Every structure is written in structure tokens, then in C-alpha cells.
Amino acid sequence: MARLDPHSYTDSSHPLAKHVALTLYFDFAANTIHGSALLTLPSAHTGHLLLDTRLLLVHSVIDPVSGAPIPFSFPSSDDPVFGRPLSLSLSAQSAALVVFSTSPSSSALQWLSPAQTASKAYPFVYTQCQSIHARSIFPCQDTPAARLTFSARLNLPSPLTAVMAAARAADTRDPIAGEAGPACSDALWCSPGRAVEEFVMDRPIPAYLFAFAAGCIASRDVGPRTRVHAEGGLVLLDAAAREFAGAEDMIRAGEALFGPYEWGRFDLLVLPPSFPYGGMENPMMVFLTPTVIKGDASGAQVVAHELAHSWTGNLITNKTNEHFWLNEGFTTYAERRIVEVVQGEERAVLNTGIGWKGLNEEMERFADNMEFTKLKPNLEGIDPDEVYSQVPYEKGFQFLWRIERQIGRLAFDVFVKKYIATFKFQSIDTETFLEFLKVNVPGIENQIDLKLWVEGTGIPPDAMEPVSTIYSKIVSLANEFKQGKIPKEEEVADWSGQEWELYIENLPKSVEASQVASLDARYQLAESRDYEVKVAFLQLAVSSGCKEYHGEVESTLKQVGRMKYLRPLYTALVHGTGDEEKMLARRIFAEARDSYHPIAQGVVQSILAKHS
Numbered sequence: 001m002a003r004l005d006p007h008s009y010t011d012s013s014h015p016l017a018k019h020v021a022l023t024l025y026f027d028f029a030a031n032t033i034h035g036s037a038l039l040t041l042p043s044a045h046t047g048h049l050l051l052d053t054r055l056l057l058v059h060s061v062i063d064p065v066s067g068a069p070i071p072f073s074f075p076s077s078d079d080p081v082f083g084r085p086l087s088l089s090l091s092a093q094s095a096a097l098v099v100f101s102t103s104p105s106s107s108a109l110q111w112l113s114p115a116q117t118a119s120k121a122y123p124f125v126y127t128q129c130q131s132i133h134a135r136s137i138f139p140c141q142d143t144p145a146a147r148l149t150f151s152a153r154l155n156l157p158s159p160l161t162a163v164m165a166a167a168r169a170a171d172t173r174d175p176i177a178g179e180a181g182p183a184c185s186d187a188l189w190c191s192p193g194r195a196v197e198e199f200v201m202d203r204p205i206p207a208y209l210f211a212f213a214a215g216c217i218a219s220r221d222v223g224p225r226t227r228v229h230a231e232g233g234l235v236l237l238d239a240a241a242r243e244f245a246g247a248e249d250m251i252r253a254g255e256a257l258f259g260p261y262e263w264g265r266f267d268l269l270v271l272p273p274s275f276p277y278g279g280m281e282n283p284m285m286v287f288l289t290p291t292v293i294k295g296d297a298s299g300a301q302v303v304a305h306e307l308a309h310s311w312t313g314n315l316i317t318n319k320t321n322e323h324f325w326l327n328e329g330f331t332t333y334a335e336r337r338i339v340e341v342v343q344g345e346e347r348a349v350l351n352t353g354i355g356w357k358g359l360n361e362e363m364e365r366f367a368d369n370m371e372f373t374k375l376k377p378n379l380e381g382i383d384p385d386e387v388y389s390q391v392p393y394e395k396g397f398q399f400l401w402r403i404e405r406q407i408g409r410l411a412f413d414v415f416v417k418k419y420i421a422t423f424k425f426q427s428i429d430t431e432t433f434l435e436f437l438k439v440n441v442p443g444i445e446n447q448i449d450l451k452l453w454v455e456g457t458g459i460p461p462d463a464m465e466p467v468s469t470i471y472s473k474i475v476s477l478a479n480e481f482k483q484g485k486i487p488k489e490e491e492v493a494d495w496s497g498q499e500w501e502l503y504i505e506n507l508p509k510s511v512e513a514s515q516v517a518s519l520d521a522r523y524q525l526a527e528s529r530d531y532e533v534k535v536a537f538l539q540l541a542v543s544s545g546c547k548e549y550h551g552e553v554e555s556t557l558k559q560v561g562r563m564k565y566l567r568p569l570y571t572a573l574v575h576g577t578g579d580e581e582k583m584l585a586r587r588i589f590a591e592a593r594d595s596y597h598p599i600a601q602g603v604v605q606s607i608l609a610k611h612s
């Protein structure tokens with residue numbers, strides 16, 4: 001009896017389910033899903049089988065062959081982060097049908113009322129399962145160490161439609177009596193105005209990549225294997241289709257670098273502004289925040305990142321969250337290589353520069369707890385959402401870039417392709433990667449201090465700030481700000497959002513309020529349509545005690561729920577110069593809370609709690 005993963009109750013001596021068939025009835029009035037999960041094991045098993053659940057109401061567990069009940073139990077207490085294990089007692093059974101209902105406070109699901117959507121007429125629901133939220137939708141072995149295929153049958157009220165990170169198995173059709181089994185009664189399943197949609201995922205994936213959305217969704221093809229879906233109606237769909245028109249070029253660039261694209265479709269779903277991340281690499285259908293649609297194709301970089309996960313993350317997956325850098329460091333590296341091909345080297349370098357700045361800031365954030373600056377941290381008992389940071393992304397990127405510099409790009413490209421081909425559809429750990437590295441690059445351990453990179457805290461001395469003319473110019477302009485110099489119009493004439501973001505990020509954290517105001521008076525950064533620029537500026541304004549921007553901070557925090565913006569703005573407010581900012585943070589959260597995804601609610605709550 002041993003845990004396979006510090007964040008899952010999955011027992012290393014139990015078999016891992018290889019397939020789950022889900023039947024899900026959506027009750028929008030109650031923000032609840034009534035469902036069943038038919039889990040299939042590789043062979044008959046006798047004894048306990050532990051499944052992760054959080055806030056799931058389990059009604060019964062049935063042997064699908066005999067129809068007999070399977071005994072099950074829960075521990076008396078429930079961990080707020082990890083949930084509680086559902087323990088089945090199997091006797092020579094290779095499948096179990098669990099009948100359950102989700103909770104309205106399921107941490108993976110955000111239910112939006114019609115008023116909270118762009119359609120204003122229909123409700124909307126969507127999932128975010130990474131890191132450990134799939135267990136709040138259905139009972140599963142919620143560890144990336146376990147991979148399974150699935151099929152799903154969704155029952156929705158017309159005219160809502162569903163999309164899934166999976167292949168559509170059939171056209172929308174009427175419900176059929178009896179097909180729901182014990183998941184819900186025929187009276188409910190076949191009630192007037194209901195329709196059924198079916199999906200299948202035939203490639204084995206970890207549970208955190210399970211994803212769907214349902215609501216009023218419009219769609220348009222933008223490439224031979226790419227369709228854009230959006231909740232926001234035709235205006236948003238038009239903008240999204242323009243922004244992501246280059247998707248096919250990116251897929252081709254990715255294939256040239258990393259090998260065949262193995263997932264068939266590469267569709268994109270633009271979610272409402274409350275989506276807590278920039279993007280989520282759900283296979284076959286990436287989920288995106290609408291804030292990446294900026295009209296200047298810079299949102300393409302988020303798409304490049306999520307696309308890169310098709311190889312690093314989805315094909316090769318970190319075994320547990322302690323090895324998250326294998327997903328994110330590799331993907332950040334791969335993203336920049338794709339950006340370099342489709343947008344040029346300067347763009348990729350700016351991207352690296354923003355990342356370098358972000359990595360250095362994380363060192364300050366974790367100054368009191370350097371464990372989380374390690375590439376491979378100890379996360380026993382730690383909520384992964386709580387310590388989510390740029391470290392696995394940017395330190396991971398730096399590590400791979402360091403290896404590339406050591407052996408040369410040509411050799412590194414061959415290495416990466418071989419790595420992907422060797423471990424595809426597997427979940428691996430850092431040690432497996434290091435072994436593979438040492439075998440394929442003999443002597444590398446004598447050239448790079450691998451132990452320091454993987455187990456050491458902080459930033460290793462052989463990490464590198466990127467070098468380019470534009471990058472250096474921006475950083476030197478930012479340094480001149482300290483002497484009271486604001487860049488001249490001709491110096492910023494061809495700057496896009498990324499240049500501004502890099503400039504603001506490189507300014508001193510706290511400067512004279514009057515100087516911040518005059519920078520904004522000249523360049524209207526607080527009103528930028530580019531949220532990266534706007535939020536970077538507002539963060540600087542709050543830290544510098546510019547109270548005149550509190551209104552703009554409030555409206556920003558009420559418009560979007562992307563954690564990349566919530567974290568710095570709420571943090572700047574609670575670190576504010578006086579009680580006024582702390583009180584403002586609490587009031588805004590009280591008013592905006594319901595519009596945030598449950599994961600974002602938890603993160604903001606913990607920022608406020610640390611400074612109460």
C-alpha cells in the first residue's frame with residue numbers, strides 16, 4: 001500500500017483503469033450533473049480499489065456483468081484539497097459502474113447563469129481539471145501517472161450544444177429510453193426538449209485532460225484540422241477566427257520540429273472571460289481565455305504554447321506534479337521554437353525575456369520557501385494550485401536551453417525528437433528524463449551540473465538572460481526611468497504589447513506616483529486593450545501608491561477571471577501602502593467572487609488570507 005502520487009489516493013498496488021464510459025445528465029437549474037462512470041480494469045481484480053473523489057455524492061456501485069451491488073466505503077473525513085478516496089471492494093471483477101452526482105461547488109466546473117454569458121440568453125458550463133479537479137466531476141484515478149481512454153454520452157437541454165476534448169462520435173440526437181442505465185431515470189433522460197451528444201477519446205490520456213463545455217456555442221473552420229468555437233457570439237467568433245488564422249502553419253512548424261501531430265483535430269474553444277488560465281491544452285480542443293484575442297496575432301503565442309503541449313504534456317506526461325517541469329518547461333521551450341518559425345527570432349527572444357523577468361520575480365515570491373524554486377520540488381501535502389508559478393515553465397525552459405547551448409541546436413533537435421518518439425503516450429518522471437539524456441548525450445553530466453539544475457534552489461549560474469538588440473534597448477530604456485526619463489514617441493513607435501509588457505516589467509517595483517502618472521498620460525497604458533500591458537501597468541501603479549487607478553483596477557478585476565491577472569493585482573493591493581488597498585481588495589473580491597472559476601476563487605482567497 002503506497003501512494004503513486006502525493007496528490008492522489010491511487011494505490012500503487014492497485015490496477016489502473018484503462019477505460020471509462022461516462023453517462024452525464026446536465027441539470028442547469030441545480031448546477032449539478034447526475035452521472036455514471038463505468039470503469040474498466042485491464043484484468044479481474046480482487047480486493048480494494050481506491051478512486052479519487054471530491055464533493056461527489058456516490059449513490060451506488062454496481063457490477064455491470066451481474067448487476068449486483070459492489071460494496072464501497074468512504075473515510076469519515078474529507079480533505080478540502082485532495083477530497084476523499086472512494087474504496088471499492090472487488091471480488092474477481094474487471095469493471096465497476098459508479099453512480100454519482102456532482103456538487104454545485106465542484107471545483108472543476110464553472111456554471112454561468114445566462115446573465116454571466118455573452119449570449120445573455122442561455123446558461124454555460126465548462127471544465128478545468130488540471131491539476132487535481134477531475135475527481136470533482138467523476139470518480140477516477142486522478143493522477144497523471146494513470147492514462148485511460150473514454151467515451152461520454154451527454155444529455156443537455158436544447159438548443160444548448162456541447163463540445164469536448166475528444167472526437168464527436170455521432171450527430172446530436174434524441175434521448176433513448178433505457179440508455180442512461182442507473183445514471184438517471186428515463187423520465188428525466190427522455191423529458192421533452194432534451195438532446196444527447198456522444199464523444200470518444202481513443203488515445204489514453206491522464207484524467208486532468210478531460211474537458212467539455214456546454215452552452216450556446218458558435219463555430220467556424222479556420223484550417224484543414226482546426227475549427228474555432230466561441231461562446232461569445234459572432235463578433236467574438238470573427239475576431240477569434242482572424243486571430244487564429246495561422247493555426248495550420250503552427251501545427252506544421254510543430255510537426256517539423258517534434259514529429260507527427262498525433263491527435264487528429266486541433267480545435268480551439270474561446271471561453272468566457274472568467275476562464276482562469278490563458279489556455280488549457282485539452283487534447284484535440286484547446287481551451288482559451290478571450291483575453292488572448294488582441295487583434296495583433298500576439299495571442300498566437302498562447303496557441304503556440306497549447307499546441308506544443310500536443311507533444312510535451314499530452315503525448316509525454318509528467319508522472320506527478322512534482323515533475324511538472326517536464327510538461328511546462330519542455331512546452332515553453334517548444335512554444336518558443338514554434339514562435340521563432342512563424343513569427344521570427346525577435347519575437348521568440350522577447351518572449352524569453354519576459355519569461356526571464358518572471359522567473360526572477362518568482363525567486364522573490366518564494367524567498368521564504370525556496371523549495372518551490374526547485375525544478376523538482378517536494379509537494380507532499382501541498383495544493384498544486386497554491387504554489388503554481390513560473391518556475392517549472394521558465395527554469396525548465398532555461399535547463400533545456402542550457403543543454404541546447406552545450407550540444408548545439410542540431411544535436412538537441414535530434415535528441416528532442418527521439419525523446420518524444422520514445423516516451424509518447426507514457427507518463428514519466430525527472431529521473432527517467434535524466435537517464436535518457438545521459439544515455440543519448442554521453443558525458444553531459446560532466447559538462448552541466450544536472451543535480452544543481454534539478455534539485456538546487458534558485459537560478460543556476462549558467463542560466464542566461466536572452467540577448468537581442470530590441471530586448472537590450474527595452475531594458476536600458478526601463479533603467480533610464482529611474483533617472484526620470486520617459487521613452488520618446490519615436491523610441492516606442494513600433495512597439496506592440498510585448499515590448500510594453502517587457503518595458504513595464506523591467507521598471508523598478510516602486511517609483512514616484514507622479515512619474516507613473518506621467519508615463520500613463522503619454523501612453524494610456526491603463527486603458528490598453530492588451531491585458532498583459534494593462535495589468536503590468538496597474539500593478540506598478542498600485543505598488544507606487546497611485547490611488548487614482550483604483551477604479552481601473554476594480555473594473556479589471558471584475559471583467560476577467562484569468563489568474564495571471566488576479567494574482568498580481570490582488571497581491572499588489574494587499575501589499576499596498578495602507579489599509580485602504582487591503583480593504584479595497586476584500587470588497588472587490590466579495591463582489592466579484594461569484595464571477596470567478598472555483599479554482600481562481602481559492603487562489604484569491606489564499607492571497608487575502610495571508611495578509612488578513
Ligand SMILES: [Zn+2]
Pocket residue numbers: 281305309327328331
Ligand atoms: Zn502549459
